[in-house]
Amino acid sequence: MSVDQATVRRVAHLARIAVTEEEVVHLQGELNAILAFVDELAEVDVTGVEPMTSVTPMTLPLRADVVTDGFYPERVLANAPVAEDGFFAVPKVVE
Amino acid sequence: MSELTRLTLTAAREGLAQGHFTATELTQAYLDAIEPAGDLNAFVLTTPEKALDMAKASDARLASGEAGPLEGIPLGVKDNYAVDGVRTTAGSNILKHFVPQYESTVTANLWRDGAVLLGKLNQDEFAMGSSTETSAFGATVNPWRREGSSQPLVPGGSSGGSAAAVAAHLCAGAAGTDTGGSIRQPAAFTGTVGIKPTYGRCSRWGIIAYASSLDQAGPIARSVNDAALLLRSMAGHDPKDSTSARLPVPDYQQAVGASVKGMRIGIPREYRVDGMSDEIAALWDEGAQWLRDAGAEVVEISLPHSKYALPAYYIVALAEASSNLARYDGVRYGERVPGRDIIEMYEKTRASGFGAEVRRRIMIGTYVLSAGYYDAYYVRAQKVRTLIKRDFENAFAAGVDAVLAPATPSPAFGIGEKSGADPVEMYLQDVFTVTLNMAGLPGIAVPAGLSGEGLPLGLQLIGRPFGEEALFSLGQVIEEAAGRFPCPEDWWR
Numbered sequence: 001m002s003v004d005q006a007t008v009r010r011v012a013h014l015a016r017i018a019v020t021e022e023e024v025v026h027l028q029g030e031l032n033a034i035l036a037f038v039d040e041l042a043e044v045d046v047t048g049v050e051p052m053t054s055v056t057p058m059t060l061p062l063r064a065d066v067v068t069d070g071f072y073p074e075r076v077l078a079n080a081p082v083a084e085d086g087f088f089a090v091p092k093v094v095e
Numbered sequence: 096m097s098e099l100t101r102l103t104l105t106a107a108r109e110g111l112a113q114g115h116f117t118a119t120e121l122t123q124a125y126l127d128a129i130e131p132a133g134d135l136n137a138f139v140l141t142t143p144e145k146a147l148d149m150a151k152a153s154d155a156r157l158a159s160g161e162a163g164p165l166e167g168i169p170l171g172v173k174d175n176y177a178v179d180g181v182r183t184t185a186g187s188n189i190l191k192h193f194v195p196q197y198e199s200t201v202t203a204n205l206w207r208d209g210a211v212l213l214g215k216l217n218q219d220e221f222a223m224g225s226s227t228e229t230s231a232f233g234a235t236v237n238p239w240r241r242e243g244s245s246q247p248l249v250p251g252g253s254s255g256g257s258a259a260a261v262a263a264h265l266c267a268g269a270a271g272t273d274t275g276g277s278i279r280q281p282a283a284f285t286g287t288v289g290i291k292p293t294y295g296r297c298s299r300w301g302i303i304a305y306a307s308s309l310d311q312a313g314p315i316a317r318s319v320n321d322a323a324l325l326l327r328s329m330a331g332h333d334p335k336d337s338t339s340a341r342l343p344v345p346d347y348q349q350a351v352g353a354s355v356k357g358m359r360i361g362i363p364r365e366y367r368v369d370g371m372s373d374e375i376a377a378l379w380d381e382g383a384q385w386l387r388d389a390g391a392e393v394v395e396i397s398l399p400h401s402k403y404a405l406p407a408y409y410i411v412a413l414a415e416a417s418s419n420l421a422r423y424d425g426v427r428y429g430e431r432v433p434g435r436d437i438i439e440m441y442e443k444t445r446a447s448g449f450g451a452e453v454r455r456r457i458m459i460g461t462y463v464l465s466a467g468y469y470d471a472y473y474v475r476a477q478k479v480r481t482l483i484k485r486d487f488e489n490a491f492a493a494g495v496d497a498v499l500a501p502a503t504p505s506p507a508f509g510i511g512e513k514s515g516a517d518p519v520e521m522y523l524q525d526v527f528t529v530t531l532n533m534a535g536l537p538g539i540a541v542p543a544g545l546s547g548e549g550l551p552l553g554l555q556l557i558g559r560p561f562g563e564e565a566l567f568s569l570g571q572v573i574e575e576a577a578g579r580f581p582c583p584e585d586w587w588r
Contacts, residue, residue, distance in 0.1 A: 001471070003462065015417060015461040016424070016438070017454055018446035027458065030518055034459050037519045038406040038472070044479050051477035052484065055294050055308055055535030056560065060337050075196040079428035088426050091437045 001039065002032045099124035100264040104168055104321035107267055111157060111167045118157065118167025121267075122150035122211050125169045129213065129265045134587045137250075137260040139174050139232045140182055141214035149211040156209060165328050166209030171266035173257050174215040175222055175303040176202050176312075181212070185303040186220040186230035186253075189429045189448025199301025200333045201270060201312045208328040213266050217256030220450045221420065222277055222305040225524035227255025228514050229452045237285060237507050238263040238582045242549035245586075248507040251281030251524075257315045258285040262582050268316040268325050272302060274309045275408055276503075276528025279540035282315050283502035283553025286542040286580030288322045288570065289315045291528075293561045294535035295340035296326075298333030306415035307338075309408075309532040318579060319541060319570040323347035326563065342561060350564035351571045356390030358565065361495040365401040366527060368504070375501050375552065378544045382499055382554040385576035386569060396495055398486040403479050404530040409522060410463050410476035411533070417460025423448060455518060484534040491559050497569055500527050502540040502553035531557055539566040541573045542580040551580045 003011070008028050012019040019027065073086050082089040099121050102110065110116055126143050146169065153167035172178060175185040177195035184190040198206075206212070219229040226249035227235040237250040238259055250259040254271030258281030261269050271278040273291035282289025290313045297312035304310060314325035327347050333339045362383060367376070383393045425431030425444035432447050434440035449457070463472035490498065504526055513521045531538040536557055543554040554573055558566045 001468075007462075008458075011458050011462045011465065013442075014465060015457050016421075016441040016445055017449070017457065018439075018442035027455065029516070030455055031459060031462070033517050033519055034409065034455075034522075035462075037522070038410055038476075040406045041403055041410070041472075041475055041479055044400070044403055044475075044482070046475060046478040046482070049478040049481050051474050052480040053477070054338075055480075055484070055533075056338070056340070058295070058338070058340075061334075061341075063334070072196075078196050079193055081425055081429070081431035090426055091434070091440055093437050 163209030251284035286551035361396035413460035
């Protein structure tokens, strides 16, 4: 399978990465090189094979649903690019 | 180079216990070695004050008889481990001012056992690379050079800073991470020992994620015994990582030097890939002979799906990466580039914060997970992954205790040599290492010889799940037969 430039733009938008027109051309070539490389998998007979969901045979452990950590908002916000009144701040989302 | 920094971790531990020198002296010797080694670009941050404070506390514990297993041992830590209060970037501009307010479990285990932090080590951005050239801090340079040449070579990647620092005697050992070969390939390129333990052996909590079903922490060290000491401290169950194994951690050092008589070693015929160099093939044969001489039985085995491991890896890993790296949105941490609305803010933030390779990998991952392609790519790759794991299970069920293979298809290459237009050329570096990550198995890379140009070459041993002890025993056989490979000159000073 290979991608056209419209697909590159669509995927970039899905991935929330801005791309310039010039980058689209490069990315198309690079993405197609990787996709050509992984196309080899099409020749494997996977009839009746379960897709792997866990690499080690284990059941996920359960724990009590209780608060075990927290109560330090200043540390939570310490790396925020913009914080106001103890909250993360973002551009207006809902009009 | 100070005599103290020449010591293995094992010998330094002995010297500290005997009182031949103090942790403060040892730490200062390493800080003095790091200072003039800027040309290697192995450290992205040094923490000299913290190091000397920790060393002082170690000296107090050594004096009062409360020393931990790594008391006073100065280590470097790959920059994708969160260290409380110490800038942690994973080699990315998007995290260039990120200061974690928490400590990764693996580093917490190292400090619990008395180790000293010298600083943070360079890596490919978000561990995506095999040469440490994709780091926002620029490439790390391998302390090794080809004979008679001053061309700068890569140290491998993504734990290239860790491997270079250990090989150049800038730290006694280092913590790395391995998603497709990121500990073993740089270890092979620098003449050091690196082990990726079984998936679940070390907690992933507090390690900046690349591909969560493949990522594992592990040490890079100057000897097999050094690696055994480090892994014992790093490993262990952690309730904060639901995939971490509820198994006791063995005293791996006991396995170093244990007999390998009667062990059955598999040589996978599919690893004899087209174009394998004569020197790699010869080294592999020599390694098999060393194990035979030590009493192991060497048999040919078949791992029929090996050739599909790399393409399947690049689907699974990139799909997981696209999901994991969604968190870098300029809201809770990291850099933000403003936009006219929140979507544009996300898009500009991520376009400017991520480097080219990371953007490429996120986009491939997004594509293979998108509607209409999910089954054709992602589900198929996960089925192939089941087959890859089954190949190993069949070999182990037939009585094979470990598999011997080369660590890399070539010795270290030049900076810039493989970072051209075709990203796949770099991906092929992981051809011998990536199968283990796909199967969750442990693997150790041990230096075993020199190339015709005088560069280190490594052999890799692959074990059963949680079979790290066998790897340390077999690795020690190779180390004793091949000798160690200290870097011949310190040209960077």
